[in-house]
Amino acid sequence: MSSLTFTHEMFRKYYAEDFPLNTSVPFIEKREFGFALFENQMVRHKSFRSIEEVKFFLQSFVPCDVYFSCAYYENPTAEMERKNWLGADLIFDIDADHIPTPCERIHDRWVCGNCGFVGRGVMPERCPLCSGEKLSAETWPCEVCLEAAKIEAIKLLDVLQDDFGFSKSELRVFFSGHRGYHVHVECEAVKALDSMARKEIVDYVSGLGLETSLPHVKERSFKKRFPLETVKSFSFGWSRRLTDGLQTFLSSVKEDDLRKLGFRKDAVNVIMQRKDGILRDLYNSGMVHTVRGVGLKTWEKLVKHIATLQSVKIDTVVTTDVHRLIRMPETLNSKTGFKKADVQISAIDDFDPFRDAIAFRKGMVKVRVLDVPKFRIGDETFGPYRDRKVELPTAAALLLVCKGRAEVVENV
Ligand SMILES: [Zn+2]
Ligand SMILES: [Zn+2]
Missing domain, CATH: 3.40.5 (Ribosomal Protein L9; domain 1)
Incomplete structure (x- = not known):
């Protein structure tokens, strides 16, 4: 049996026997469906009235990847211009490709399409053997990378619930089946948002344009104590995120971490000696008490670093595209044979993609x-x-x- 026949046969078996009919696809009849076939074809502009119809299609045609639109249309089968867009879910895509991890160099490799040479780590511009430019990267769904992606998903859920006020019932989280997580926001409030509005949300979530240069501190001259943000409330939004983030960072910080940030030796010493006091003040007042030997520039560097740690690493183009096709839940990912699996928000810490997204157990x-x-x-x-x-x-x-x-x- 060839590898392709094997894969095809396993996918057919899954869609015929195991694909769950209780897979939830709200407003299914208003969505466009798209399929990638094993014969390297893409079929789009399909529509279905029920999940039973979808299942019948899947077991008959056995696509290698299944997608539906985040958008709702009056005529989902029409050409793009005639579909008549009615609204769209708000979608976030978290992929390990966008998160730097130390293990990439170990498990990711690249292949020259010309001579077949295989290299590891960062892909060069040209093949060192034949100078060919047709190189392709091959990533790996590793545990460390997937754990890093999950941490981003947890950060995103915190922002969506705490800052935007979405309830758990409006949010759905999925393992993508490969190297990341998808978060779908499904509710009236987001439906009509255009690309620009979605870009604003992207910027907020990823901390783009966040002021980390402490201008409010400069104005009042650098004295005694200052808040990390001009906002009065320390219990909300980025203000809380920076304050909490600084506490978390300082409570476990090592001299080495500070040196890597480019801090001068005396500033590192002062922070290490006084960090318990700084932490106590942060905890009690939400304010940073200045300490002799640590200047404003150093604090700014620290705040900038905390902002980077707290920002959510998402694939921004996915969220702003209001016509996007996204992988359908409970379907198989042809990069792995894993399912796009539902993740319980309250139990996300315990979700294990290598256990919970497995489609074949025999x-x-x-x-x-x-x-x-x-x-x-x-x-x-x-x-x-x-x-x-x-x-x-x-x-x-x-x-x-x-x-x-x-x-x-x-x-x-
Ligand atoms: Zn080559
Ligand atoms: Zn990895």
């Missing part, structure tokens, strides 16, 4: 692995493998085949 498959880092499915750890034939549980084999790192073989 059977073993023999594969020849080209090159793969150590990985986990459920409680079982596999690899690292290099140029080896192994027999793996279906979900593990499918992951490697989907990532192009293994081929199905008949016999080990």
Whole structure:
């Protein structure tokens, strides 16, 4: 059996037997559906009246990826200009590709489309072997990267609930099935927002244009104590986020962290010696008490760093595009064979993509692995493998085949 036949067969099995009919797609009849087929084709402008109809289509045509529009249309099957846009959900896409992690260099590789040369880490402009420019990056859904993405999702949920006032019932969180998380906001209040309005929300969430140069402190001259923001309330919005963020940062800060930020040695010493006092004052008054030896420039640098830590790393173009097609919940991601899985907001800390997004739990498959880092499915750890034939549980084999790192073989 070829790898493509194997993948196709597993996807067909999933859509025929396991795709849940209680998958929630609000206003399903007003959305446009799009499908990527295994034959490298894209089918768009489809529409369905019920989830049963969707399932029937999925098990008949077995697409490799399934999408629907965040938008609602009067005529979802019409051409773009004639669809008549009625509104759209507010969507956030968090992808590990946008979050710097220390492990990228270990598990991400790139391949030359010309000569097949494989390199690791940052992709060069040209292939060092043949000077070809057709290079493609191959990422890996690793635990560290996915944990980093989850932390961003948790930060985003905090902003959406605390600052924007959305309730849990208006928010849905999903694991994307590959390297990130999707947050959907589904409610009347966001429906009519145009691209510009959505860009404002993006800017707020990602802290773009946030004032970190403490102009209000300069005006009053740098004395005794100052708040991190001009806003009076320290219990709300970015003001709280900066104050809380500074507390969290200082409570576990090491000399090395401060030096990496480019602080002078004496300033580092003073902060390390006086940090308990600074923390106590921050906690009691929400204000920063100035300390001798730490100038305004240093505080500004620190606030800027805290703002970066507190900002949410999202793929901004996804949120501002009011016609965007997004992956449909409970469908399979062809990059992994994992599901786009529902994440309970109240239990997000416990969500484990390598356990909760697994679509296949039975059977073993023999594969020849080209090159793969150590990985986990459920409680079982596999690899690292290099140029080896192994027999793996279906979900593990499918992951490697989907990532192009293994081929199905008949016999080990
Ligand atoms: Zn090459
Ligand atoms: Zn990683």
